[in-house]
Amino acid sequence: MSYLRLRRLWKPSPLKRRYEVVIIGGGIHGLATAYYLARHHGIRDVAVLESQYIGFGGSGRNTAIVRANQRTVENVRLYEEGLKLWRVLTDELDYNLMFFNCGVLGLGHSEASVSAFRMLCNTHNFLGVKSELLDPQQCAEMIPGLDISDRLAFPVQAGLYHPPGGVVRHDAVVWGLAKGASAHGVHIHQGCEVQGIDTEGGRVTGVRTTLGPIGCKRLGIMAGGYGGAVAAMLGMELPIHPLTIQAMVTHPLKPFLHHVFSSGAYHVYANQTLKGEIATGAHMDPQVNYTNDATAYYLKHQAEALTELIPALRGVRFMRIWAGLADMTPDMAPIMEGNLGYDGLFLDAGWGYFGFKSGPVAGKYMAEYMATDERPAMLRAFQLKRFLENRYSGETAAAMKYGHWD
Amino acid sequence: MTFRLTCPVCGKRDVYEFTFGGQERGPRPGQEGLSAEDHFRWTQYRLIPYAPGEEWWYHAQGCGLWFKTTRDPATNREVEE
């Protein structure tokens, strides 16, 4: 029975001194790009360089929520395609990514957020992405124990339910993509930290790493929260701030929370994992940093917020807290660029805290871009120049204060 | 990490008392002849390497002072000068 024969998911491969394509970052974005380069475009001479181990960064640190209920047309279309890929990839990779299609419920706690929800709902439905506006009673029926009374500082006024959303096993996506990429000939090098980028005559020629120099024709910077730091090796300034975002899980419980829910006013989002833990994420500290340090502040903040929304959660304990990086742009939409400043330099960055849900679809289009040198139509909205033209994507409504950290 | 910042007036305080004001990037450029691109770069683009850099912070829950301090994004700590 082949099921019981255990094989390495990805093959150890010799480090060549030269590849056609080098991708910096062994997370979902980098691995997906490599996978699609090899599978769809026949470019198999690809190396994925990961400074730690694959999935070390945001790919393994997010709360695994996937959805397509974004604010603007361009983003809805991109994430909608992303949502459809989980199933396709599960099949293609023959690896169960465990897409739990439980739906995502956003809670609105003010008249302003109700208006915002209505706008989102109308946009989604017009574009054929399911969304539904719920009243507080309906929210309480979906989220057992949700307090919809006036005891809350900000009582629930409406919900926006998005049935196509859900949760995907984040580590499985990393490993599955590594498996798929490796099967198509991609080399995955863990523990290989890029320390510099070489260029010559306006072209990218290679990278310098802790394992020596590696030449390439095309270079993809897909380093998640570290993207800005990698670009900084070229002296390249970007409208990106890396911020720490935290998440935590409780002790495992028998399933009672059957949907993802989130609340902007309380800065929480939560879901119950297949293992039964309540996985919940928090707001971010505003200062730029590259650490993965969690704080006591958010452990407490999260407990305050969750127990106000669902008082029964007072009966649970937090078991683990961790942090990852979110590379924030001013408009909370990504930057996907090709031949940026140098021929052969590709950048996939600025995903903020949307990097997980977008991974495969971003990889698919970045691979097309890298293979053809032509910007796919889907990526037109995500050019860097929008920041210099003051044409924000509108993914968030709020005007920024001093910068994109606030 | 729950670090502290040194307010020139109040001393070392928990970081959550402060508002972050971004990297130091010099005084506001003159506007006569300032190109749109230069302005929008100055406003949004940053170089954030793994090295200490000067930043602005505001003691919001304290004395109300904007001050500069040096902090290392690699460690998320203030760096003694």
Next chain:
Amino acid sequence: MTAHRPGAVAAAADGSRPASPHRLPCGSTCRVDLSRPLSFDFLGRPMTGFAGDTVASALYANGVRIFSRSLKYHRPRGLYSIEGESATTYMAIDGVPNECAETTELRAGMSVRAQNVRGDPKTDRFGFIGAFERLMPAGFYYRLGHRPYSLWPLFQNGLRRMAGTGVLDPRREYRPGVRAERYLNVDVAVVGGGTAGMEAALAAAERGLRVCVFERRPWMGGHHAWRVREFEGKPLWQRASELEARVRATENVRVLTRSPVTGVWGENLVTGFTVGGDDDPFRECHWECRARTVVVAAGCMDRPLVFNHNDRPGVMQPGAAWRLARTYGVSPGKVAVVSVGDDLGLEAAVDLTRLGVEVRAVVDSRRRGHDPALLEELYDLRIPFRSRWSASRAKGGKHVTGCDVWGMSGIGPNSYTCDLVVANAGAQPRIGVLATVKAKLGYCRHTHSYQPVELPDDVFVAGSMTGLRDPGSITESGRLAGLRAAAFCRRQGTALDARRIGRAEPAGEAGPSSPGDNCPPALSAAIEKATSTLASRPGPVAGTGIFRGQGIGRGAKAFVDLDEDGTYKNVVESAAQGFDAPELAKRFGGFGLGPGQYRVTGQNLAMIMAAMGLDSGKATVPAPTTVRPPLVPPSLATLAGPPHDVHKRTPLHDEQTARGAIFRRMGPWERARYFSEDPSCRDEILGVRRNVGLLDSSPLGKFRIFGPDALNALQRVYISDMRKARPGRCMYSAMCNDMGQLMDDGVVVKESENGYYFTTSSARAGTTVEWFRYHTRYDGWDYHLVNITDVLGSLNLAGPNARRVLERVTRDDVSNDAFPYMGVRRITVGDGVEVRCLRLGFVGELSFELHVPSSYCQYVWGLLVDAGADFGMQPIGLEAQNCLRAEKGHIIIGAESEQRVILTDIGMGWMWDRRDTASKKVGAPALRACAEQPGRMKLVGFRVDEGSGSHRGDLEAAPGAQPGGGPGDGAVIVADGEVVGYVCTTRRSETLGWRYGMALVREEHAARGAGLNIYENLGSGRKSTCSATVVAPHFYDPRGERLRA
């Protein structure tokens, strides 16, 4: 508290009969008060424990052996650890799921139930699952259940049902009672109140430092607290007890018992919680302690031995068996086999024998390094002993019936019949705190444990976690750590600290401190002395690198992680699939992801993987892996603490309550949103349009700015030419950010040569000072900016009859000639209350905004209400104001503006002083760049075409729906299959007789007269469409005649 004094009871020590067949006479180390029985129930069966018992010890004393069923295989699980290291005794206590029976103190009337099982864990309908283990290799679920994909939801729901342990009732109220939180500042935080921790506390306290000791147990003394072995002529428990008394009597030491540390975060923020005892005013207390230094003396715990069926009820770690007997007076079993890897384990074997447990055999995986005195005692007790042997298999189904032991060299097995297997591989330090302070940990080949290779300057380690076992060494290492912490504080201290510390210098130690080094010679000498004393005493003892018994596998499960049912075989399987480093295997196989976290399984997993590396020819040492806080799981109730909701009420809150206001929270404020149940606010609106209304607008931001550079500052942040501000006139202007987006709007009044008064939107009141100072921070300007938002309330009197009402309360001339539109006056109302009065028109009618000192607001409100009574004046709320201003085409920031539009896009470009570059106005360059840029979104007014709509479903019941049908806020504008904009605000206007609105649309749809297709689809068949025509957004009184009336 009495129950926790050692030997307080000693009921059994004097030979009297134990209270139950499972109780032992354990004498002076006993913490259980047999004179205070407590009744509780387990699965509805009445049981009796005693004060001082934990739930686990009481259950065990009542003969309970199977506490739970395991997560994956539903194997029976018993008492394996004693302090919550593993989750085998996580139970539902009084309905609260996942409570650790090992650390929960027994209280009368408790109701205890097993988890992950129906009813009694002795029987379990899922017990068969373990038989299919072969089909469930590590990560099996990633390779199963997705083909065909249509079956996946079925498989997924099956997985989901099997997952989890505790059951939470979402409708129940959990953990009622008082929660507290404390925020401390200390010089030295000592983590762990064992002998080393106490010595450190004393050493530091004697030098005047403020010390706080955190101890998770209800008593102090660490492992000395239950040991009867003598050191320097006195039993260890007695030494510990005397030391505890000294520490507790020391003035500047704060002792927190029952207080586990959950983590040490950046710059020594020590967090944890205290479980309240009978005398405490709280059930639980969360604390955060900022410490200048931290002494880590967290001690050791057993490192599990991995062998076949090592999870069987009756297999127990030495610490558990020993403490059960010594601390709780409960017999762990009748006949035992002991397999250990350290001297404490041997001592446990000896002690258990003395307490009446028949120990059949003692094996020790170490080749050498045994304490000869212990071997001698074993010999005297005629207990067979073998070194380089270890347990290899526990026998029995639901409980241990025997044990095989096997020689490391392959000899064996020897089989024994027994009901208790006491096993560990050795000891491992509790490294959690060291990991969270970011100490660099390395694998020490001598102690076979993780030891700090590099410590932060302000963290010190002491006690048995460093590998020390000799009580004298432990004492000295504690003292040394305390002294070093004192020296650190001394070096880092301020002059004030130095005086404080200096003053308390013990007699004879005080001396002149040398310049440049704040460490006084006496302190240096004490450190030197302690260092040399420590060096002269026995150092860290050798540990063992053994982690498993012989013959592992062979059809039996050997657990590396009991919580997650992770077996040794699963580790091998993970490695085979490429997850050959501990961090990867941990994620893939789930090792250390259960309640015990990596703290328990971490070292064994790393040792196993290192050994595999050795097997494959790679030289590897066990690599420390990430330990994540919280180090002990706190409940969300404890973390949340007491209610924190703090919000502001306006001075007129009570007045409005009396008038039937319905309040909503807006930012920090509680504000009146409606004055009736009618969401359309018809009466409130018509009252203002036809008569007069009164609005409490107190949260409006109110500021004074003065000084020679006040105008410069205004010029910087406001987009208009602020030199035009003049006395007696309100100047309306706006603030932008650097992208030209609208941040705030309000009026500015020049009040004196260099003095201005201005207002901001309520939302910006809290950040305006910050904003001004940020944008002028390089300029060194001389101005003062004072936020007087809370000092002044604000009452807006609006409507055609507003003047007639106002005239009744003031003698000042408020006629249109004397006080025209946009004027500002200081007027006196009632009995001499001077107020600022601004003639503005946000709602589109004649209106007077009175800025009244907060303490006079109620008085002025009363005056106006009385004066308005004859007119039938009514108070109005925010929603009425919202409709009124929208009819007038006045925008609200965030409603009619967003990130994609700049000032010029929303019809407010007229404010901008285009010529000014010298002031470096915030936002001006962006406006300059983009004011004429094509293709931007624009704010437009629209009028819904009568009779154009089609509606389906119950749209009016949806949240945020507008009464009277038609599109609501957030409807989208569509064209050619695209979304080209959205409706910001729309209302049906009683005044106008038609439905109007404002929308942000792409420029090509923004021309006057253009048609808009409005689309709404809120799901569940609720759809509407209609058409509208773009019109000027000044729907009501477009020429402003009513404002100027």
